Amino acid sequence: MVKCQVVMDALERIAPRHLAEDWDNPGLLVGSPAREVSRVLVALDVSDLVVRQAIREGAEMIVAHHPLLFKPIKKIRTDEPLGHRLQLLLQHDIAVAAAHTNLDIARGGVNDVLAEAIGLGKLSSFVITSQDDDGRVESLGRIGSLPQPMTIRDFAEQVKKALPTKYVRFVDAGDRPVRKVALCSGAGAEFIAKAAAMGADAYVTGDVRYHDAQHAAELGMHVIDAGHFGTEFPVVQVLAERLREELSTKGHVEVVTDHKSQDFFTIA
Incomplete structure (x- = not known):
């Protein structure tokens, strides 16, 4: 076993907290740094599914990308989803930490x-x-x-096959071949104009709205919306591997991953 703080120190080496945006809420969000930990569960979200997996598999700590607590809360209602989740975590003494924009950066x-x-x-750097x-x-x-130019349709198919998503949406801005690509995982539609200004042929992100797509088309730049989940979930395995490496000399601790979460969106 190791102390929860030892895991937090490892996470700090992987994704230093000072990199996080000012509005973000990374770090230890539930539990004590002194908690003894023998199993860590790495996930994208601290969902009900993930909490149940942690309880079932005896994980004393969850390390997630998305913070469980993001905005200040004025009440904890255990008949509501967040309150019930917090109740379960505290009942089972499961610590929760997040590495959010610091892990993005x-x-x-x-x-x-x-x-x-x-x-x-x-x-190279983007934003x-x-x-x-x-x-x-x-x-x-x-x-x-890309190693070679591609059509936007072929590149969209390549992105779909590479990520844990059943579909992607894309803006076809014309015959422009795709070679230079900008990307921002999660929700990055606000940077469409910057991608165009930097000469990107295509921009890959998630959570693109109708008027974002319209703006991209007007700028003559292709956009691929591969979803928030699709663009971020691949980091779970990589983060778990890096935590295993960091903790390998610190004591006996097993690092496991969320293996059942799926995108909330599907197609008919």
């Missing part, structure tokens, strides 16, 4: 995993979030290139 984090999955190379005195830049998203 971190090297080897969500966006790098997404870029590798869909076949991009020669990656710069910080720059230190040595000129090291951190950013949300990535911009990279």
